[in-house]
Amino acid sequence: MKNILYLTTIILTLYSCKQQSKWEPKEFSLKVCDCFEKLNQGTIDERLTPCFLSPINENIGLIHTTFYSKKTTEDALYQYTMSVTIELVRNCDKFYNEINSMYSEFYPKTDFDSVQESIIELTDSITSNNIPDLIKIKLLNKRISLYTKARKFENALNDIKIMSSEFGNVKETHFVSAYIYMSQKEYEKALEQIDLAIKYDNPDYILYKELIKRRKKSR
The missing domain is CATH 1.25.40.10 (Tetratricopeptide repeat domain)
Structure with a gap:
């Protein structure tokens, strides 16, 4: 019986670690990038919603307790989305190209x-x-x-x-x-x-x- 309980504890721990790992900002950004690169219709915000914002909002409780337990939920959401966005700028070509283009026109060229x-x-x-x-x-x-x-x-x-x-x-x-x-x-x-x-x-x-x-x- 003790062996079964011990094995169950190990399995649950490994599952918990796996769940936490997939929400690490760098790991999650890879999934966001893959999703974003497949979408070609709509504004950048419209395309980011199903790939980025919706999954975060649906799992903010897990993200909050796992990574930012000492912060408020609002601060945790801000910190996490910022961390993921930075990873996207660094490593997601399509996202980078679009954001870079927007930045280039921050001051629109005028005659x-x-x-x-x-x-x-x-x-x-x-x-x-x-x-x-x-x-x-x-x-x-x-x-x-x-x-x-x-x-x-x-x-x-x-x-x-x-x-x-x-x-x-x-x-x-x-x-x-x-x-x-x-x-x-x-x-x-x-x-x-x-x-x-x-x-x-x-x-x-x-x-x-x-x-x-x-x-x-x-x-």
Whole structure:
């Protein structure tokens, strides 16, 4: 009888370990990738739902207790989905290609002639006397965005230098700087800036860091 109980315990333990293993972020990401690569219809969100979001939502209790028992359910869901997404960026070609394409158009390419008048108006406002600092920062950010969309990267970087010299560390500039350097294939500079964006602005930008790292690796 003792031997049977011992054997049953071993079997249950092995089954539990197997269940836990298949939900490890890296292991689960392989299944998500395989599913995602087979789907060609719908938006990226629509295709990710059956492959990624639905399975997680249906098993969040198991994921929570197995990997993040000390976190709230909400924090566990966030941490797990972020971990899986990072694995997808690193190792799933189709997912990476689509996300990378979306990132490339984060600042949609615009003809300079279509924004030139707006840039002139912004410049007049920026150089006017007695403009409050917060307003000037806001206007400079708008001009940086327009220059970036028009692919006038050096103009945008010059504005960022102006902001840095006048106002110190303006957190919003790090993300656009990373985007510009990534577009120019200056990946080390892009990674330096995205690290600052993660630190000062938004920790979710780690996904963009993974994109830049993979771009650098595949150049």
